[in-house]
Amino acid sequence: MNLNITTDKTHRYDAIVVGSGMTGGIAAKELTEKGLNVLMIERGREVKHIEDYDTATKAPWEIEHRDHITVHSAEERWANRRFGTLASDATVEFMTNDAQNPYEEKRPFDWIRAYHTGGKSMHWGRQTYRWNAPDFEANAKDGYGVDWPIRYEELVPWYTRMEKFVGISGKAENLAVLPDSTFLPAMPMTPPEQHFRDMIDKKLNRPVTIGRVANLSKAQPWHTALGRASCQYRNKCVRGCPYGAYYSSLAGAIPAAKNTKRLDILHDSIVAEVMYDEKTKRAKGVRVINQHTNAVTEYFARIIFLNAGSMNTAALLLNSTSSRFPNGLGNESDQVGRNIMDHHLGVGANGTVEGFEDDYMFGQRPNALYIPRFRNWGSDKQTSYLRGFGYQGGANRSDWKRGTAQDGFGASFKQEMTQPGKWSIGFGGFGEVLPNPNNRLTLSTTKKDKWGIPLIVFDAAFGENEIAMRKDMMNSAMEMLDAAGFKNITGNNRQDVHLGLGIHDMGTARMGKDPKTSVLNKFNQVHDCKNVFVTDGAAMASSSCVNPSLTYMALTARAAHYAVDQLNKKVL
Amino acid sequence: MMNRRNALTQLSLMLGGTLSFPTLRAMSRLEKGEVAVSKNGGFSLTNEQRSLIAEVAEQIIPKTDTPGAIEAGVPAFVEMMVQDCYREPEQQSFMAGIEQLQQQNFLSKSNAEKVEMLKQLEADTKEQMKAYQVKQTKMGDNEDKEVMKSQLKGLPFWRLMKELTLLGYFTSEKGLNANFEYVPVPGKFELIKLKPGQKLYAY
Numbered sequence: 054m055n056l057n058i059t060t061d062k063t064h065r066y067d068a069i070v071v072g073s074g075m076t077g078g079i080a081a082k083e084l085t086e087k088g089l090n091v092l093m094i095e096r097g098r099e100v101k102h103i104e105d106y107d108t109a110t111k112a113p114w115e116i117e118h119r120d121h122i123t124v125h126s127a128e129e130r131w132a133n134r135r136f137g138t139l140a141s142d143a144t145v146e147f148m149t150n151d152a153q154n155p156y157e158e159k160r161p162f163d164w165i166r167a168y169h170t171g172g173k174s175m176h177w178g179r180q181t182y183r184w185n186a187p188d189f190e191a192n193a194k195d196g197y198g199v200d201w202p203i204r205y206e207e208l209v210p211w212y213t214r215m216e217k218f219v220g221i222s223g224k225a226e227n228l229a230v231l232p233d234s235t236f237l238p239a240m241p242m243t244p245p246e247q248h249f250r251d252m253i254d255k256k257l258n259r260p261v262t263i264g265r266v267a268n269l270s271k272a273q274p275w276h277t278a279l280g281r282a283s284c285q286y287r288n289k290c291v292r293g294c295p296y297g298a299y300y301s302s303l304a305g306a307i308p309a310a311k312n313t314k315r316l317d318i319l320h321d322s323i324v325a326e327v328m329y330d331e332k333t334k335r336a337k338g339v340r341v342i343n344q345h346t347n348a349v350t351e352y353f354a355r356i357i358f359l360n361a362g363s364m365n366t367a368a369l370l371l372n373s374t375s376s377r378f379p380n381g382l383g384n385e386s387d388q389v390g391r392n393i394m395d396h397h398l399g400v401g402a403n404g405t406v407e408g409f410e411d412d413y414m415f416g417q418r419p420n421a422l423y424i425p426r427f428r429n430w431g432s433d434k435q436t437s438y439l440r441g442f443g444y445q446g447g448a449n450r451s452d453w454k455r456g457t458a459q460d461g462f463g464a465s466f467k468q469e470m471t472q473p474g475k476w477s478i479g480f481g482g483f484g485e486v487l488p489n490p491n492n493r494l495t496l497s498t499t500k501k502d503k504w505g506i507p508l509i510v511f512d513a514a515f516g517e518n519e520i521a522m523r524k525d526m527m528n529s530a531m532e533m534l535d536a537a538g539f540k541n542i543t544g545n546n547r548q549d550v551h552l553g554l555g556i557h558d559m560g561t562a563r564m565g566k567d568p569k570t571s572v573l574n575k576f577n578q579v580h581d582c583k584n585v586f587v588t589d590g591a592a593m594a595s596s597s598c599v600n601p602s603l604t605y606m607a608l609t610a611r612a613a614h615y616a617v618d619q620l621n622k623k624v625l
Numbered sequence: 626m627m628n629r630r631n632a633l634t635q636l637s638l639m640l641g642g643t644l645s646f647p648t649l650r651a652m653s654r655l656e657k658g659e660v661a662v663s664k665n666g667g668f669s670l671t672n673e674q675r676s677l678i679a680e681v682a683e684q685i686i687p688k689t690d691t692p693g694a695i696e697a698g699v700p701a702f703v704e705m706m707v708q709d710c711y712r713e714p715e716q717q718s719f720m721a722g723i724e725q726l727q728q729q730n731f732l733s734k735s736n737a738e739k740v741e742m743l744k745q746l747e748a749d750t751k752e753q754m755k756a757y758q759v760k761q762t763k764m765g766d767n768e769d770k771e772v773m774k775s776q777l778k779g780l781p782f783w784r785l786m787k788e789l790t791l792l793g794y795f796t797s798e799k800g801l802n803a804n805f806e807y808v809p810v811p812g813k814f815e816l817i818k819l820k821p822g823q824k825l826y827a828y
Contacts, residue, residue: 112809113796113827123709241816286814287828413819416811417828452825453795457788460747462685463740470791471804473825 066092066317067620069339069354071324071369074172075602076589076609077360078306079215083613084358085313089620092317092352093310094341096361097168099320100147100175102280102303106293108143118142128152135163136554139176143292147175155508157497162393162511163553164364170320171303172362173556174602176291179267179299179419180445181221182599183212183232192595195439198392198488199565201594202575205232211607218309219300219606220276222284222420223265231262231425231443231599237270239263240420244412245448245476250422252537259427259533264445266420267300267602279308286416299419319352321345325506327357327382327585329375335584335625336382342504356584356616356625360609363590364393364494367561368509370572370579370587371496383579388572389562390495392488393513394596396555399547400523402530403479404539406448413450413473421447424480424533426598428525438521439487442598444530446480478539482526485598487518488560492552513552557601559590577612584625588612668708668716674723677732678703678786684743685790691803694794702793703786714779722746722782743783750783757781801827 067089070080081093099105108116120141122134132151133140140148149166156164167173186205193200216235224239242250242263250261268284269276276282281297281304290299297304310316321344328351330337338353359366367390371381381389426441427433451474456466492513500508527544534542552558565571568580577592579585588609590601597604619625670678682694682703694700707719731742757780779785794800801807805827 110809112798112807113801114798118706118710119792119796121706121710124712125709240814243816286811287809289828411819413817413825414814415817415826416808416814418814453791456791457784460751462743462747462787464687464689467686467689467691470795471825473819 064338064350064352066090066352066354068092068356068358068616069094069352070358070360071339071366072096072172072360072362072589073170073307073318074167074302074360074362074589075174075177076605077358078171078174078302078310079606079609080358080360080586080588080613081310081316082218082306083610084617085310085315087614087617088315089617090315090317091310092319092354093307094319094322094324094339094352095168095170095172096323096344097149097170097172097320099318100170100293100303102171102297102301102308103293103295106295107146109289109292109295111143116143132156132164133166135549135551136165136556139165139291143289144176147293154502157500157508157510159510159512160514161551162494162513163551164511164558165553165556166362170318171301171307174301175293175303177267177301177556177602178600179290180423180600181216181219181223181234181265181267181603182423183234184208184597184599184604185230185232188595188597188599191440191597192488197439198595199563199567199570202564202566202571208604208607208611211611212603214610215603215606217273218275219267219305219603220269220273220281221265221267221603222270224263226260226262228260228425230427230430231260231423234265234603236265237273240266240270240418242422243414243448243476245406245409245478246422248409249448249478249533249537249539253424253533256536257533259424261422261424264420264423268419269298269300272298279305279312281305284419286418288417288419290419322350323504323506324361324369325349325372325504327359327369327373329373329377329382329582331375331377334377334582336582342506344504347504355620356586358609358613358616359585359587359591360589363559363561363593364509366587366589366591367494368496368507370562372506378582382585383562383572383582385581386568386570386572388490388570391490391493392560392563393492393494393511393552393558394486394488394560394593395552396483396557396596396598396600397486397515397519397523397550397552398481398483398555399550400484400526400530400545401444401446401479401481402527402534402542402544403477404534404542406476406478406539409476412476421445422480428522428529435525438518438525440485440518440522440598442482442484442522442526444480444482444526446478448476448478450474450476478534478537480530480533482523482530483555483598483600484519484522484526486552486596487516488563488595489516494561511553515552557590557596559593559596559601562587562591563594564592565594576615577608583619586612586616668720670704670723673727673732675700675704677723677726680732680739681726681743681786682790682793684739685787686794686800692799694790694800697794697797697800699790699793699797699800702797703789706789706793707785711779711785715785716779718779719782719785722786725782746783750781753781754784795827 068091070093073095129152133148149168189201192198223236225233272283284298322341326340373382424444428441453470496507527546531544562572564573679700682699686694806824
């Protein structure tokens with residue numbers, strides 16, 4: 054066994070962070086910077102920033118199957134492949150092998166995982182938005198789920214802190230529905246996109262803005278100090294960035310935490326259980342299984358942050374039983390594993406754009422447009438569904454790929470394919486999902502994985518609200534493309550989409566005011582085991598419709614500072 | 626003594642380093658016995674069939690003042706892709722298309738006749754695609770998509786051939802560099818106006 058521990062032979066730390074992804078990275082950064090010795094535990098293999106992005110700088114012809122995936126790899130990654138494009142020839146080695154990490158589905162759940170250093174933060178879409186103030190009041194207002202124990206204002210300083218650290222390119226719009234972040238320079242809209250923005254403003258009075266994206270349009274000194282550089286506009290982010298230009302745990306939080314010399318990272322180490330101490334009424338540590346050797350080791354700490362990814366964090370709580378918590382750590386409310394939310398997507402519209410024939414771009418923009426929520430907002434009242442959705446999309450000029458569906462072959466066809474085709478434009482919605490206690494995961498009572506840990510069983514599906522919203526998401530997208538004067542408009546509403554496909558899975562250990570109906574308090578502490586903090590997506594009491602990572606990170610930083618404060622005050 | 630992987634790595638270097646890291650890693654795993662050799666259906670081609678693919682690919686993307694499909698290595702690419710990345714329905718429809726052209730003695734025809742045959746094939750394929758798309762949209766919501774797919778007829782030969790020829794050609798080192806300006810690191814994103822005769826960018 055090759056344990057990378059030299060600083061503490063007794064396996065004792067101030068803090069343990071389970072997971073190295075989007076929130077695990079921030080937890081480790083904030084805790085180490087506050088002076089704590091931290092052990093970060095990652096279940097997957099080690100990926101070294103830059104060094105291990107082995108396809109990042111390859112030319113198209115050096116990617117053997119040219120971004121397609123082999124049947125063999127696709128079969129191994131049966132769940133990941135439901136997303137379609139994520140596991141490609143160039144990225145497949147970073148996507149979890151579902152055949153080796155199976156799960157069960159009472160109802161279909163599209164579970165997309167990336168078990169390695171940095172987790173999904175290496176592959177995320179990088180769209181980064183603040184929630185708005187009413188998002189935190191939505192549950193209280195319409196009665197779905199439980200009320201958030203915090204409000205927007207309490208997160209503002211943490212949003213700002215994270216935005217500065219992460220680096221977000223975007224344009225300030227001063228919209229209540231989409232509060233501005235602290236921005237780096239915005240990326241430009243293409244001329245057809247500018248036309249679209251102007252027409253939607255004029256005809257429908259709806260704002261359209263350039264996407265807010267975690268790519269360094271202009272690296273700041275604190276970014277370059279961590280070895281990060283400005284975006285080179287290759288748009289190959291998903292392979293890992295050799296410039297560290299988009300934010301990932303690998304490029305940002307982990308290097309920052311390492312700089313303190315107070316971070317140890319354990320790889321290939323699956324946390325099977327959080328160990329509870331009946332005497333102190335606190336968690337005392339974690340039991341870890343090495344994924345290759347099956348060796349079991351215990352690690353101990355004063356506080357434990359769970360950032361394993363929403364679904365795995367809930368499963369870990371459920372698997373951590375004791376006489377105090379026979380149904381899983383912190384599960385007296387029976388809410389652990391329930392209220393699975395996500396954003397439903399795969400619905401929108403496309404059209405073709407006439408004109409703009411001499412407009413072209415140099416470079417590839419790793420970003421698109423954003424249309425903020427306009428439904429059930431302001432004076433808009435929908436009768437068929439609650440809450441709302443946003444759109445992401447934009448305009449592109451077609452290239453040789455159009456030739457597949459086009460007639461012709463031979464010399465003139467070849468020549469034509471070297472010229473740009475028409476512009477096309479399309480938008481897809483991201484819809485809010487209501488919390489529903491019947492959308493849940495449990496642990497299998499009969500089946501275990503190869504490490505002896507019970508398999509997760511998913512039993513969740515979209516409800517009437519989501520299905521009704523989707524109809525409007527398609528129709529409204531078509532309406533907007535029409536308002537802008539685009540042609541050949543076709544709507545789409547994929548029917549083979551399940552919870553999980555948005556890869557914004559969340560909600561399985563929700564925050565709340567009442568321990569009887571929630572798992573975590575307003576500082577993300579497990580109600581009855583206060584030295585355990587859950588700060589990944591599991592903590593979410595509702596889902597908003599904007600991309601969630603920034604909110605997860607803000608909650609994590611806030612909880613980490615609170616935890617250190619409580620340790621200093623000897624409350625923890 | 627050189628082991629198999631070293632030999633293959635060496636070969637790949639001689640061929641211009643065309644084997645990607647994942648492939649080399651897969652080879653290494655193969656040697657360690659970590660993965661079974663999967664034939665992925667019974668797809669294999671005779672030399673005559675290989676010649677036929679090469680001829681069809683060259684008809685789609687002929688040599689002009691820039692290299693054609695054959696020079697860019699498209700025929701071997703097409704075969705590899707059908708072998709590695711497509712399931713049985715596509716492999717079967719691909720094979721059916723080849724056999725049909727063999728029966729029509731495609732290779733021994735004049736160039737004008739070949740063009741006519743492929744035009745007819747394209748027209749027939751359009752009809753087949755209509756039926757294919759109807760079947761696609763009839764697939765149920767909660768049905769097992771993969772099972773449904775395997776019961777469907779694969780994409781028609783011409784459609785596969787055209788897609789893979791375009792992909793193989795325009796992403797090949799020769800095809801890409803001859804037709805486009807390769808910009809691996811743009812360094813900026815700029816809105817520009819196309820100039821007459823300007824080469825497009827490839828990234």
